[in-house]
Amino acid sequence: MPLDKRESFLYQKLRQSSTEELENALRSGSWETGDDAADRAMLIAISDILLERDNTTPEQFMEETEKALDEFWKYYANDADKTEFDTEDFERFDEFMNAQKPASEPALPASSKRKRKRWPYWLAGAAVFVLVIGFPIAKAINSYFSDVVHHSLEGKELYSSSDTYKNSIDAATFQALLDMYDTPFSFRNLWTPEIFVGIEVSTTEYPESIQHTFSLSAPEDVLLVFTVTEYKNGITTTAVESNNDQAEDYSRNDRIYQISNNTSNMYAITYVDNFRLIISGNITSEEMHKIIDSIE
Amino acid sequence: MNIVSKEQRALFIQSYHDHYDRLLVLAECLLENPHLAEELTQETFAIAWNRIGLFSESNYSLNWLYNTLKYCIIERDRERECFLEQAAFAEDTAGGSYDEEHILLAYQGLVPEDDLRLLYQRIILQMSYKQLMSELNISLSACKMRVSRAKARFRKAYRREFGNNTEKKS
Numbered sequence: 001m002p003l004d005k006r007e008s009f010l011y012q013k014l015r016q017s018s019t020e021e022l023e024n025a026l027r028s029g030s031w032e033t034g035d036d037a038a039d040r041a042m043l044i045a046i047s048d049i050l051l052e053r054d055n056t057t058p059e060q061f062m063e064e065t066e067k068a069l070d071e072f073w074k075y076y077a078n079d080a081d082k083t084e085f086d087t088e089d090f091e092r093f094d095e096f097m098n099a100q101k102p103a104s105e106p107a108l109p110a111s112s113k114r115k116r117k118r119w120p121y122w123l124a125g126a127a128v129f130v131l132v133i134g135f136p137i138a139k140a141i142n143s144y145f146s147d148v149v150h151h152s153l154e155g156k157e158l159y160s161s162s163d164t165y166k167n168s169i170d171a172a173t174f175q176a177l178l179d180m181y182d183t184p185f186s187f188r189n190l191w192t193p194e195i196f197v198g199i200e201v202s203t204t205e206y207p208e209s210i211q212h213t214f215s216l217s218a219p220e221d222v223l224l225v226f227t228v229t230e231y232k233n234g235i236t237t238t239a240v241e242s243n244n245d246q247a248e249d250y251s252r253n254d255r256i257y258q259i260s261n262n263t264s265n266m267y268a269i270t271y272v273d274n275f276r277l278i279i280s281g282n283i284t285s286e287e288m289h290k291i292i293d294s295i296e
Numbered sequence: 297m298n299i300v301s302k303e304q305r306a307l308f309i310q311s312y313h314d315h316y317d318r319l320l321v322l323a324e325c326l327l328e329n330p331h332l333a334e335e336l337t338q339e340t341f342a343i344a345w346n347r348i349g350l351f352s353e354s355n356y357s358l359n360w361l362y363n364t365l366k367y368c369i370i371e372r373d374r375e376r377e378c379f380l381e382q383a384a385f386a387e388d389t390a391g392g393s394y395d396e397e398h399i400l401l402a403y404q405g406l407v408p409e410d411d412l413r414l415l416y417q418r419i420i421l422q423m424s425y426k427q428l429m430s431e432l433n434i435s436l437s438a439c440k441m442r443v444s445r446a447k448a449r450f451r452k453a454y455r456r457e458f459g460n461n462t463e464k465k466s
Binding site: 047051 | 312318320338339342358360362367370436437440
């Protein structure tokens with residue numbers, strides 16, 4: 001199934017929300033994680049769904065965009081008199097954008113002469129932000145995603161991707177899911193062989209564990225799967241697979257991965273507290289090492 | 297002067313095509329005012345255009361534009377609060393109602409009444425330029441200029457009359 005025929009858990013879950021719920025989430029900023037890729041994915045998903053619900057056809061949108069662009073060149077670009085933003089405003093704009101904590105964005109130039117004079121405002125602003133906005137947002141993030149999770153708790157599968165849409169599932173999608181469960185693994189900089197594309201992210205609850213899976217596929221049904229399992233009552237001996245004599249111990253980021261292979265698949269397994277990570281896929285040993293190196 | 301390379305211009309146009317509809321629908325959600333949403337979406341792209349160097353370096357252009365849109369909305373609110381606060385300061389009636397007559401009375405004689413009415417419609421009623429242009433029966437460009445000049449005259453007159461309390465709050 002081609003990638004654009006698949007739909008991430010994000011779209012699936014967001015589609016279950018009413019327009020009003022989406023608008024409220026947008027206004028509260030509860031979806032913002034501070035991770036550029038995840039935030040972008042969420043912005044695209046929310047706007048896609050809102051656009052889907054609009055009766056305007058894509059052709060009409062294109063026509064409106066062209067018209068707006070003409071208007072933009074005529075009234076908004078290249079004429080300082082026609083914009084409401086003066087130099088002081090741009091100073092404030094730079095400060096605002098820097099305060100958005102964009103991890104991968106270049107820093108804007110520092111403000112000039114007025115900065116020293118205005119610092120108490122910023123200090124007060126930061127305090128107000130933390131007390132008045134920051135805390136509710138943090139609470140809202142928790143509550144928003146908790147709602148989504150609990151809403152679908154009737155079945156064992158909490159999240160699953162399926163069906164169609166244009167957005168791809170990637171490591172950021174998986175990480176956004178893991179972040180909700182406070183797992184010790186970070187896949188933000190995950191490296192995978194180019195041939196693989198993300199096809200599914202899911203979370204499944206079992207009586208004694210919660211399992212998060214990120215699946216990628218390559219042509220001819222070749223799979224690469226990451227499985228993070230949290231054992232609610234600690235990892236018991238039954239949960240730990242027996243060692244393979246051929247296994248190689250590979251140490252990375254203070255974790256020891258046992259790498260082994262059987263027939264066509266490579267496996268890597270590691271444990272951190274109550275969590276177990278298994279990587280399995282039809283890949284080479286070198287690729288497995290490179291993948292492990294990219295997991296933080 | 298904003299110097300833009302061919303590549304930056306192409307990138308900007310591409311971003312406009314890619315994100316205008318998304319940004320507009322997000323703005324409509326945040327503002328609940330389609331006229332203002334359209335205008336602030338354009339203002340957002342105007343900032344991107346004026347900051348093309350930084351915008352073109354951005355790895356996540358939609359995030360950049362969305363943050364800019366939020367900035368425009370915050371600025372609009374801040375300006376409104378500042379205007380009301382100054383009205384309260386001038387009238388010494390903090391907490392009062394801010395209808396048009398109240399505002400006109402508070403700033404009577406400071407700037408021409410036409411300017412004050414325009415600022416009231418623009419800042420307090422949050423009317424878009426398109427709404428104002430049809431009401432004033434002037435072009436969009438002329439409308440923007442009139443608002444911009446009314447604001448400048450107001451700031452100058454207020455400073456002269458009441459000292460430096462017009463300084464914008466961060």
